[in-house]
Amino acid sequence: MNDESLKICQGRITKKELGELYFQMLRIRLFEERIVDLYPEQEMKCPVHLCIGQEAIAAGVCIHLKKEDYVFSNHRGHGHCLAKGSDMKPLFAEFYGKITGCSRGKGGSMHLIDIPNGILGTSAIVGGGIPMGVGAALASNLKGENRVTVIFFGDGAFEEGAFYESFNFAALKKLPVVFVCENNFYATNSRQEARQAVCKISGTAAAFDAHGICIDGNDVLEVYRAAGDAVAKARSGRGPSLIEAKTYRWKGHVGPEEDWTKGCRPEDELREWKEKCPVKRFKEALSSGNIMDKAEMDGMEAKIKAELDEAVDFAKKSPYPDTIELLKDVYVEA
Amino acid sequence: MPWTKIYSNRAEFDKALKDNPDLRGIAYKDALREATAQLLSSDPSVFVIGEGVDDAGGVFGTTKGLQEEFGAKRVMDSPLSENGITGIAVGAAAAGMKPILVHMRVDFLPLSIDQIMNHAAKWRYMFGGSVSVPIVIRSIIGRGWGSAAQHSQSLQAMFMNIPGLKVIMPATPFDAKGMLISAVKDGNPVVMIEHRWLYEHVGYVPKEMYTVPLGKAIVRRTGADATIVAISHMVHESIQAAEALEAEGINCEVIDLRTLKPLDTETIAESVEKTGRLIVADTGWKDAGVGAEVIARVAEAGLLLKAPAVRVNLPEAPTPASPVLEKAYYPGKNEIIEAVRKVSSYGKAQA
Numbered sequence A: 001m002n003d004e005s006l007k008i009c010q011g012r013i014t015k016k017e018l019g020e021l022y023f024q025m026l027r028i029r030l031f032e033e034r035i036v037d038l039y040p041e042q043e044m045k046c047p048v049h050l051c052i053g054q055e056a057i058a059a060g061v062c063i064h065l066k067k068e069d070y071v072f073s074n075h076r077g078h079g080h081c082l083a084k085g086s087d088m089k090p091l092f093a094e095f096y097g098k099i100t101g102c103s104r105g106k107g108g109s110m111h112l113i114d115i116p117n118g119i120l121g122t123s124a125i126v127g128g129g130i131p132m133g134v135g136a137a138l139a140s141n142l143k144g145e146n147r148v149t150v151i152f153f154g155d156g157a158f159e160e161g162a163f164y165e166s167f168n169f170a171a172l173k174k175l176p177v178v179f180v181c182e183n184n185f186y187a188t189n190s191r192q193e194a195r196q197a198v199c200k201i202s203g204t205a206a207a208f209d210a211h212g213i214c215i216d217g218n219d220v221l222e223v224y225r226a227a228g229d230a231v232a233k234a235r236s237g238r239g240p241s242l243i244e245a246k247t248y249r250w251k252g253h254v255g256p257e258e259d260w261t262k263g264c265r266p267e268d269e270l271r272e273w274k275e276k277c278p279v280k281r282f283k284e285a286l287s288s289g290n291i292m293d294k295a296e297m298d299g300m301e302a303k304i305k306a307e308l309d310e311a312v313d314f315a316k317k318s319p320y321p322d323t324i325e326l327l328k329d330v331y332v333e334a
Numbered sequence B: 001m002p003w004t005k006i007y008s009n010r011a012e013f014d015k016a017l018k019d020n021p022d023l024r025g026i027a028y029k030d031a032l033r034e035a036t037a038q039l040l041s042s043d044p045s046v047f048v049i050g051e052g053v054d055d056a057g058g059v060f061g062t063t064k065g066l067q068e069e070f071g072a073k074r075v076m077d078s079p080l081s082e083n084g085i086t087g088i089a090v091g092a093a094a095a096g097m098k099p100i101l102v103h104m105r106v107d108f109l110p111l112s113i114d115q116i117m118n119h120a121a122k123w124r125y126m127f128g129g130s131v132s133v134p135i136v137i138r139s140i141i142g143r144g145w146g147s148a149a150q151h152s153q154s155l156q157a158m159f160m161n162i163p164g165l166k167v168i169m170p171a172t173p174f175d176a177k178g179m180l181i182s183a184v185k186d187g188n189p190v191v192m193i194e195h196r197w198l199y200e201h202v203g204y205v206p207k208e209m210y211t212v213p214l215g216k217a218i219v220r221r222t223g224a225d226a227t228i229v230a231i232s233h234m235v236h237e238s239i240q241a242a243e244a245l246e247a248e249g250i251n252c253e254v255i256d257l258r259t260l261k262p263l264d265t266e267t268i269a270e271s272v273e274k275t276g277r278l279i280v281a282d283t284g285w286k287d288a289g290v291g292a293e294v295i296a297r298v299a300e301a302g303l304l305l306k307a308p309a310v311r312v313n314l315p316e317a318p319t320p321a322s323p324v325l326e327k328a329y330y331p332g333k334n335e336i337i338e339a340v341r342k343v344s345s346y347g348k349a350q351a
Helices: A003-010 A015-041 A055-062 A078-084 A088-095 A129-142 A161-172 A201-207 A220-235 A267-275 A278-288 A294-317 A323-327 B010-019 B028-042 B066-070 B082-094 B106-120 B156-160 B173-186 B233-246 B265-275 B290-300 B323-329 B333-345
Strands: A070-072 A149-154 A177-183 A211-216 A241-246 B025-027 B046-050 B075-077 B098-103 B136-141 B166-168 B190-195 B202-204 B218-221 B226-230 B252-256 B259-261 B278-281 B310-312
Touching (some): A015 A055, A015 A078, A015 A088, A015 A220, A015 A278, A015 A294, A055 A078, A055 A149, A055 A220, A055 A241, A055 A278, A070 A078, A078 A088, A088 A294, A129 A161, A129 A177, A129 B082, A129 B106, A161 A177, A161 B082, A177 A201, A177 A220, A201 A211, A211 A220, A220 A241, A220 A278, B010 B025, B010 B202, B025 B028, B028 B046, B028 B066, B028 B173, B028 B202, B046 B082, B066 B075, B082 B098, B082 B106, B098 B106, B098 B173, B106 B190, B136 B173, B156 B190, B156 B259, B156 B290, B166 B173, B173 B190, B173 B202, B218 B233, B218 B265, B226 B233, B226 B265, B226 B333, B233 B252, B233 B278, B233 B333, B265 B290, B278 B290, B278 B333, B310 B333
Parallel strands (some): A070 A149, A149 A177, A177 A241, A211 A241, B046 B075, B046 B098, B098 B136, B166 B190, B226 B252, B226 B278, B278 B310
Antiparallel strands (some): B166 B259, B218 B252
């Protein structure tokens, strides 16, 4: 990102939106970093899949969505929920296994839900949420609503049959879906080249006569532009799009540690991607473009930290579920 | 109630219809079609989706003409993407619709098991009850004419093992209609398994909408000497077996389970307590199957049997195609009769 891209974007983005993008990215970053800080206490007794390094995608996509629009996410879903408008408290409470959690302590970090904000649940089976997202779009279509559905998934899920089956159906029925592939090049520790014959995920859309685009997922304005086009297309009944956003996950597949120490990925690679940090790049662009000054940015940071303090405090002080909860909600009771 | 009786003889049923001009007899497949049409008419959130639901045959007649009547948005053909389409139906259900998903064969359910087992069955619990998945997944057991190993399976036991699902196998036209309506209104994911051989079976079916409760077995025939617990097509085989055994002075009680999950232990236990002899006639394989579960429930209820329980199941092999092998493969009336004789003569001195 440079001043040039900021200028190009300014024709169609307001200062308020620029601030909102920065706020959401920073909010996701600080949220995940707080988990990193607290995880060693071993009070969050569930696996956590962090999205540090990938924040621009959730922020740049969700800024285009209305509250009632649907988002389907995956095991690495904290950022998507936050960007869609989720409150931090029920998320943290869920990580701590508390009854006040968004899933009443039954889901953990991989199963988040926020129905008022259009998040109908997140699947931790790779690719599992993709058909469900298309199904929600079908429901919206059948009911004559004008909701858009965004489905976030990774480069691993792109290899699942569920992706192709779902994309075909969405294209066939011209459903209002935006498929957002966060390509961080790794499925756990397996590299994309070792798994895919042609490493051009966005190219697949052409086979279904749909729109596909490959973008720098660490450039929030590029994400903003691509997602804006795709959401508008979906909303106007012109069918699905596939956005491949290239990015990099800084932490290991699961847990709060970097994984180069275990030999999972090269340290140099991580260092290079840290240079391309989406939050840092955007912060610099906003400063040099005189969009936001330091005081404003510091103010945002303080606000987010206060929200985090409150959320963690809420989660820690909340009660655990009573054991009578164990057999509740397996079925809808008549 | 006239509609709880199963006539093994069609002529007898036709005579009964003549004697009761107020009652109507229609085939199982037509009962399913009627239920679906009434559901579509009465609830805008209901829609039908599946491979070939709009074709001329209409899934053995069960969806015939519905697309013409309700339009392509309510009765939707689907690509051959069993897992994807199941997931799409599950997602639509989570978003407030009530899909009826039709798989032409039970054998296609394994292709969609991820969405049934990992998603539909768990979605409500995993999110603390804030969302539900009101979906009915219909699927059909093929049998005969060399359908062979991949078009004739009876996989109900697999689904009985998964909390969050309900599993139903109606055996009569009356139950087919009433249970499909119940399943759609139930609010939970329901796997409905229909036996192809039941489709032409004619029975009493009221014209209006009605429900048959899920989770309730029914005594189809009363008797004091042995209890035959049966499902689906095997209910009819069991009735015929019981009628034949009457001549030998053995009176069998026949229980039609109708719902396999949740299982109605009470109705089974009540009967076994009376008869002390138990036979379970299943359409599927033996290991960890319906029979295993029924016998375990009886054992857990502390009921002592007068003779060891007997299971009538498919032999431990996939289904063969050759008519000679196929005939040897499927158990029916005769195997049930043998099983009843075995439990009845147990412990008696041999002549």
